[in-house]
Amino acid sequence: MGSIGFTEILLIFLVILLLFGAKKLPEVARGMGQALKEFRKAARDVEDVASMEADESPPVSPGAQKSQEGGAKEMEGERKVP
Numbered sequence: 001m002g003s004i005g006f007t008e009i010l011l012i013f014l015v016i017l018l019l020f021g022a023k024k025l026p027e028v029a030r031g032m033g034q035a036l037k038e039f040r041k042a043a044r045d046v047e048d049v050a051s052m053e054a055d056e057s058p059p060v061s062p063g064a065q066k067s068q069e070g071g072a073k074e075m076e077g078e079r080k081v082p
Contacts, residue, residue, distance in 0.1 A: 020028055 016028075017025060
């Protein structure tokens with residue numbers, strides 16, 4: 001299966017032109033452009049919020065990290081016992 005060539009793109013454009021008409025086509029294109037712009041803005045906002053939440057997480061001290069690891073090892077030992 002090959003990629004879309006020039007003739008296929010031309011055929012799709014002609015079908016769209018027949019469906020919407022020459023007067024409506026610029027409005028449709030403008031609406032699609034605005035929708036794409038809003039989608040990109042929303043995606044960027046979500047990335048910003050996610051990075052801010054990751055930055056706000058409190059740092060774990062080395063002592064607390066070791067105690068968490070020890071607790072996890074104890075729990076693993078308890079799970080293995082039938």
